[in-house]
Amino acid sequence: TVGCVAVDNDGNLASATSTGGFVNKMRGRIGDTPVIGAGTYANKLCAVSATGRGEAIIKGTVARDVAALMEFKGLSLKDAAAYAVDSVPKGTAGLIAVSATGEVTMPFNTMGMFRACATEDGYEEIGIWPD
Amino acid sequence: MGWAIALHGGAGDIPVSLPAERRQPREDALHYCLQIGVEALKAGNPVLDVVELVVRELENNPHFNAGRGSVLTCNGEVEMEASIMDGNTKNCGAVSGLKTVVNAISLARLVMEKTPHIYLAFDGAEAFAREQGVETVDSSYFVTPENIERLKQAKEANRTQLDYTEPTSKAVNNKNLTSNGDSQG
Numbered sequence: 026t027v028g029c030v031a032v033d034n035d036g037n038l039a040s041a042t043s044t045g046g047f048v049n050k051m052r053g054r055i056g057d058t059p060v061i062g063a064g065t066y067a068n069k070l071c072a073v074s075a076t077g078r079g080e081a082i083i084k085g086t087v088a089r090d091v092a093a094l095m096e097f098k099g100l101s102l103k104d105a106a107a108y109a110v111d112s113v114p115k116g117t118a119g120l121i122a123v124s125a126t127g128e129v130t131m132p133f134n135t136m137g138m139f140r141a142c143a144t145e146d147g148y149e150e151i152g153i154w155p156d
Numbered sequence: 157m158g159w160a161i162a163l164h165g166g167a168g169d170i171p172v173s174l175p176a177e178r179r180q181p182r183e184d185a186l187h188y189c190l191q192i193g194v195e196a197l198k199a200g201n202p203v204l205d206v207v208e209l210v211v212r213e214l215e216n217n218p219h220f221n222a223g224r225g226s227v228l229t230c231n232g233e234v235e236m237e238a239s240i241m242d243g244n245t246k247n248c249g250a251v252s253g254l255k256t257v258v259n260a261i262s263l264a265r266l267v268m269e270k271t272p273h274i275y276l277a278f279d280g281a282e283a284f285a286r287e288q289g290v291e292t293v294d295s296s297y298f299v300t301p302e303n304i305e306r307l308k309q310a311k312e313a314n315r316t317q318l319d320y321t322e323p324t325s326k327a328v329n330n331k332n333l334t335s336n337g338d339s340q341g
């Protein structure tokens with residue numbers, strides 16, 4: 026699975042995700058990627074793209090949960106994303122997210138996640154495993 | 157407030173011992189795609205264009221499980237899916253079951269912008285791709301030797317695999333299976 030989330034200087038947000046699914050899946054299987062709110066979501070607060078085991082991400086409505094936790098519980102992007110990822114079984118999910126104010130977070134509960142980010146203030150990160 | 161961008165190339169049981177020849181091309185691609193996205197943001201491109209642009213690049217890279225490099229179904233075929241969403245409007249588009257579309261993410265955007273729907277799948281999505289004139293190819297374009305081998309191993313173990321599960325012998329695969337049927341690599 027691959028994905029990208031971005032926010033511009035005016036706070037406009039967008040999210041995109043694409044995948045081949047997983048090896049040896051049944052024909053006709055649909056994963057989280059095209060299910061809006063599961064593996065992909067964006068509103069005026071944040072943009073999220075998830076990766077991992079689609080069935081777990083769908084059941085956890087992971088991407089939408091990040092936005093909902095920010096909207097209804099007032100959590101920061103980082104806390105909301107961490108909560109959403111911790112809410113699904115270990116080893117099944119990771120996500121990238123940005124907020125309208127330019128925050129970035131990339132939590133995962135798998136062994137690793139290929140990931141990268143950059144912000145206007147010069148921060149840049151490329152990683153695979155936990156720090 | 158300022159611009160920011162993040163991208164991923166999949167999560168899973170990526171061993172710390174991942175050989176450099178498998179790690180480095182992916183790290184290089186992440187770096188390349190990040191720079192493309194950063195430059196697009198700095199140039200003032202619409203944010204929806206930026207995420208589509210970056211995902212297209214990732215789809216075109218055979219080292220990632222999307223587009224070229226997509227993993228295989230139990231029948232040895234690709235069935236690709238993608239979605240895109242605009243935060244301001246909550247407009248969105250999604251596609252599933254694609255076998256010939258080079259960039260699924262761009263077709264998802266066309267679903268968002270050119271139809272009254274948000275999700276097209278399988279034959280309908282393929283037909284829509286042809287109506288819109290997006291680039292299509294023979295499905296063999298998407299199949300890599302590595303993914304043929306991964307399917308063979310998954311079939312031998314009678315299991316599905318998440319992204320980046322390390323190729324292992326049948327015996328080791330069986331030893332590492334979890335209760336939900338995922339090989340942990």
